Amino acid sequence: MDFSGKDKATYVQETFNSIAKRYDLMNTLMSFGLDKGWRRKAVRTVEAKSGMHMLDVCCGTGQLSIEIAGAIGASGKVTxxxxxxxxxxxxxxxxxxxxxxxxxxxxxxxxxxLPFPDNTFDGATVGWGLRNLPNLEQGVKEMYRVVKPGSMVVSLDMAKPTLPVFKQGYWFYFDKLVPWMGKIWAGKARAYQYLHDSAVEFPPQQELAQIFTRCGLVETRYQNLLGGVVAIVSGRKA
Incomplete structure (x- = not known):
């Protein structure tokens, strides 16, 4: 992946700063409006309940944080x-x-x-964020560190579909059409090419679940959505 001579963290920060205004619109367009339902399923997976204090890492434009807030109510808190x-x-x-x-x-x-003490939160989510980190395992370990024992760590992100023909059609769409959509609606074709490239390099859902296990989480599993285009990977802090 070409970061134009910059380290990944700097490149990613500049990329997302550049697409922030149209990010929600593009998510809706790229997912055909399915992204909201995916976030709701992630909130159910993290077991968010009334009064809990939850952490949303790489929260972006706050859409997943808002879904979590709806589950924990006025007595809860989302950071x-x-x-x-x-x-x-x-x-x-x-x-x-x-x-x-x-x-x-x-x-x-x-x-x-993460600027928080150990065992602070009742659960942690990350939506379309792990693949942007310079060190994926370090990011998972940090979420593991800051949640309380018994709490869930949940990632919602792009995955690797395996069904023949559907798989090829998906990657063609993501490689050719998504950057074109980014150019038309966000004026940032290169930024949306990065989204494709980062999804290609991101571990498949089965491997990400294994990474969760290596980082200390138990009951690790993955749930495929839309034929494996997107997956929820989760684990619990013992």
């Missing part, structure tokens, strides 16, 4: 963390338009070094 200031600005706008302003707190920070 959303991202290192892109433009994505956080967009997240704040989305939260102002939701009923959960008092529930969600946003902060800029590094997923590789």
């Amino acid at each position: 959303g963390l991202d290192f892109s200031e433009n994505m956080l600005e967009r997240a704040q706008e989305n939260i102002y338009s939701s009923p959960f302003q008092s529930v969600i707190t946003l902060m800029q920070g590094d997923a590789m070094q």
